[in-house]
Amino acid sequence: MKKRIFALAAVSAMALGLAGCSSGGGETTAAATEAAETTAAATEAAETTAAAEEAAPTEAASGEVANKDKPLVWFNRQPSNSSTGELDMAALSFNEDTYYVGFDANQGAELQGTMVKEYIESNIDTIDRNGDGIIGYVLAIGDIGHNDSIARTRGVRKALGTGVEANGDINSDPVGTNTDGSATVVQDGSIEVNGQTYVVRELASQEMKNSAGATWDAATAGNAINTWSASFGDSIDVVVSNNDGMGMSMFNAWSKDNQVPTFGYDANSDAVAAIAEGYGGTISQHADVQAYLTLRVLRNALDGVDIDTGIGTADDAGNVLSDDVYVYNADQRSYYALNVAVTAENYQDFLDSTVVYAPVSNQLDATAHPSKKVWLNIYNAADNFLSATYQPLLQKYDDLLNLEVDYIGGDGQTESNITNRLGNPSQYDAFAINMVKTDNAASYTGLLSQ
Ligand code: BGC
Ligand code: CA
16 A cells, blocks of 8 residues: 555656656657667666656655645545535545545534433433423534535434434434424434433524525524524523534523533634533544644655655654544545544543644654645634634644645635635645535646646
């Protein structure tokens, strides 16, 4: 496997090394024909090829590299079809040095669902606020076309028994309002504690998209809980959100004062601190590991070393990740960080979400790993998780990895707002991309292929 990666890198680097000719393959064929004329010439040609192969990695790292051959990492929004979730493998394997970095969505979704269920079970005596025997919850959905958001909606419905099957999986559509339990998108679930059975109902759920089109919108979630609580507030026993940005907005608008446990995702510092004030819990998607991996795969590709360096294999500074914090799926060319539940029991350990992960916090030597320029965008500069947790971490790791990163903040609505600012890709050595919409990879790869 490792050998294969090296061999492929050497081949592409060799093509670049060949007199900067765009049709490296043609030249090789011509040389081979010529070489076949005499045995001596053939031997010489073989030697030249071997030498080129050996010199290739360094040459590729410092010489003129076409934009389409530069290292590229997608992060946080995985190139995929927003209706079917199918991965966009063309984008994920755009060139030899293309990867995705995110987190294990299914493992995290299951953790979130289980966290909510366990909270209900251990607080069963007080949770049913109006005493009608129904545990009612409302759900804030981030983006109906984002596979991570879909997974979280499914995870909660699965754990609480409110999911309904659709096309072989749990339906993740928003229900609108369902106070009477008559909806078909979800069903009433049940939870049994101490021999007693309680009904669990998804009273309402909606995609939190603002009028301008921004998804995962915290302000929209704050408005939604105000609307919902005004008409059926007594029935709401639990508030669940696909992320902390929306969760905290709902907590501050209503649930904190009404002592209704609210659950989010991301373990942003403000949400973790709120656990002391009644926020139910959140999930850490190990942004400290993801931010590292995002820049690390670029660093490795730029250094021309094995992609596992400083990841599964310790680098020269001692940086290494253990396999309990991430998985690599080679077929998907994707690194996934693993999630951890953050509750009243362990939140003290998660109070600052911007601390670098200690096992990968060693500075790289600037001689062996010289400074390189990276273009990186955040799809929405106002996104709570990306701006309050992910970007501060990236800014710490860029120093440790000797990368000079230009951070571009988008408006969360239009891809062109971001791609317009990738006018001169030739200025950069590598790219890190966070799309507005997971279908839009070609808007970026198109620019790099020009
Ligand atoms: C986070 C959300 C964030 C989204 C942006 C998710 O992984 O949990 O909080 O809004 O990424 O793409
Ligand atoms: Ca109730």
